[in-house]
Amino acid sequence: MLGQAMCSCTAVIKRAAATQAARQVAQQAPAAVATAISSAAASALINRPAINKRVVSTQARDSATRQVTQQAPASALINLQVNGRPVQVAEGSTLLDAINQSGSHVPTLCYHPEFEPRAVCRMCLVDVKGSNKPLPACRTKAEEGYVITTDSQELKDFRRRDLQFLLGRHPNECIRCEAAGDCKLQSLVQEEQVEEMWPPVISKTERGSPEHPEHRLHDHTSPSIYRDMDKCIECGLCVDACAAQKINAIGFAERGAGVLPITAFDNPLRETGCISCGQCTLRCPVGALIERPDWHRVLDVLDSRRRKTIVQTAPATRVAISEEFGLEPGSVSTGRMINALRELGFDYVTDTNFSADLTIMEEANEFLARLKGEREGALPLFTSCCPGWINYVELHRPDLIPHLSTTKSPQQMHGAISKSGPIAKTLASEGNDEEPYVVSIMPCTAKKDEAVRPGVRGDIDAVLTTRELAKMIRHRKIPFASLGNDGQYDSPMGESSGAAAIFGASGGVLEAALRTAADALGLKDAPIDHKEGKFCQISK
Numbered sequence: 001m002l003g004q005a006m007c008s009c010t011a012v013i014k015r016a017a018a019t020q021a022a023r024q025v026a027q028q029a030p031a032a033v034a035t036a037i038s039s040a041a042a043s044a045l046i047n048r049p050a051i052n053k054r055v056v057s058t059q060a061r062d063s064a065t066r067q068v069t070q071q072a073p074a075s076a077l078i079n080l081q082v083n084g085r086p087v088q089v090a091e092g093s094t095l096l097d098a099i100n101q102s103g104s105h106v107p108t109l110c111y112h113p114e115f116e117p118r119a120v121c122r123m124c125l126v127d128v129k130g131s132n133k134p135l136p137a138c139r140t141k142a143e144e145g146y147v148i149t150t151d152s153q154e155l156k157d158f159r160r161r162d163l164q165f166l167l168g169r170h171p172n173e174c175i176r177c178e179a180a181g182d183c184k185l186q187s188l189v190q191e192e193q194v195e196e197m198w199p200p201v202i203s204k205t206e207r208g209s210p211e212h213p214e215h216r217l218h219d220h221t222s223p224s225i226y227r228d229m230d231k232c233i234e235c236g237l238c239v240d241a242c243a244a245q246k247i248n249a250i251g252f253a254e255r256g257a258g259v260l261p262i263t264a265f266d267n268p269l270r271e272t273g274c275i276s277c278g279q280c281t282l283r284c285p286v287g288a289l290i291e292r293p294d295w296h297r298v299l300d301v302l303d304s305r306r307r308k309t310i311v312q313t314a315p316a317t318r319v320a321i322s323e324e325f326g327l328e329p330g331s332v333s334t335g336r337m338i339n340a341l342r343e344l345g346f347d348y349v350t351d352t353n354f355s356a357d358l359t360i361m362e363e364a365n366e367f368l369a370r371l372k373g374e375r376e377g378a379l380p381l382f383t384s385c386c387p388g389w390i391n392y393v394e395l396h397r398p399d400l401i402p403h404l405s406t407t408k409s410p411q412q413m414h415g416a417i418s419k420s421g422p423i424a425k426t427l428a429s430e431g432n433d434e435e436p437y438v439v440s441i442m443p444c445t446a447k448k449d450e451a452v453r454p455g456v457r458g459d460i461d462a463v464l465t466t467r468e469l470a471k472m473i474r475h476r477k478i479p480f481a482s483l484g485n486d487g488q489y490d491s492p493m494g495e496s497s498g499a500a501a502i503f504g505a506s507g508g509v510l511e512a513a514l515r516t517a518a519d520a521l522g523l524k525d526a527p528i529d530h531k532e533g534k535f536c537q538i539s540k
């Protein structure tokens, strides 16, 4: 078993339950065959609806709590009071659940619903009648008859002092911080109108441990992730996220005021076992961990209008972008996104689906060639579409490397044919000598890493996450939510097939590859039937 690591983009389908087509293929093979193909990036469409959201919304939590309450039998309900209002929650709920359920609000900073609360920030302290001290709402279990107060002056004063203390060690960089506008600390400081320092001190307190100056505060070595530990509030969410991936590339060092999340032996992140999945950046409530910001240089190229620009968008982005602009989670904004990309100045707006077809054809051929023993490589075969998965195998399970497909992912295929295929020829015929500038909008930070791998470097000029695309749209003041949802992709490479479209569903890559393989063997109407196994634990 490969463990629970990896993002939800990765689904593995085992031979034991492979398709009828594969079984027919296997019957023709000299040896027992096993097929496993990951369903790759597009499965994020349904598995990671909030991939680009840093914070799970309070409404979502409230609704989850309500559902729990509604489903719980009456005997398992607890009655308590929040600020004088009676409220019922299911047994096992926390005070925070009860507070959300009652409609009241307490601020949280270190809490994330996916992880066991560490309760280190103390922002959510509340009074419980009979307790001799305030209790952290995120970690304290609700009990029958509790009388909770969230809004006493003492609690409010405490929260403000807490924020002042955090600010006393935080750099004054909001004005250019990548997390500005999406930072929980900034939001709370603004809400509370906190004066900067407490107690009044001349200069900011140094971060890290004076005894261990080797702890890196700034680490921009990874092709996917920036670490700026002077902004860290020590919530531990990155440590939990990385542990949930079974990678443990980061962990806490030092104690007390010197505590800091560091890499093993303080190595640069790119020299650790980090797989660039970006799960830590999604949980960090401030700007201490962030995807490598590439959108500035893309805007530069777009603004100059000197080079022809081509952008490709992955399937998941058209859904994730909706949430960035307050649209209903899960709503599809394909046309709006295309219109926004055109307003940003891209000359060609294309869908990754066409190159997904190419990947599928190549992968199906590779599979058949391995099956027939005409090509080196082990079975089962794993696709190369998910770069986090590839990193995982290379760094943590090198014994599986022979199982990896050598086929380029759709992102890289697209870049290669944009630079030297039919599009490039069309542009050259239009009098554009310079190579087109190729950008991809992807749901995963590991795609940034993939684009600079030896052997494929140069196919793509910049990889942006959906979150970065949203930043560009905001910076150019494009009213995304009110754009028409009617934009159409350019199809300079031709039409894509249904095989590419089913990348959007978990298991779709496998099904598409097997359909193509079956077709190549003349088994056109072979029924496709498979089961899948998921590695993902933390993104649901």
Ligand code: SF4
Pocket (backbone or CB within 6 Å): 225, 241, 242, 245, 247, 248, 249, 250, 273, 274, 275, 276, 277, 278, 279, 280, 281
């Ligand atoms: S990007 Fe690296 S450090 Fe962050 S969670 Fe993934 S493996 Fe861990």
Ligand code: SF4
Pocket (backbone or CB within 6 Å): 231, 232, 233, 234, 235, 236, 237, 238, 239, 261, 280, 283, 284, 285, 286, 288, 289
């Ligand atoms: S880097 Fe971010 S997620 Fe990690 S402990 Fe610091 S503030 Fe929390």
Ligand code: FES
Pocket (backbone or CB within 6 Å): 107, 108, 109, 110, 111, 118, 119, 120, 121, 122, 123, 124, 125, 136, 137, 138, 139
């Ligand atoms: S959110 Fe409860 S202690 Fe940090």
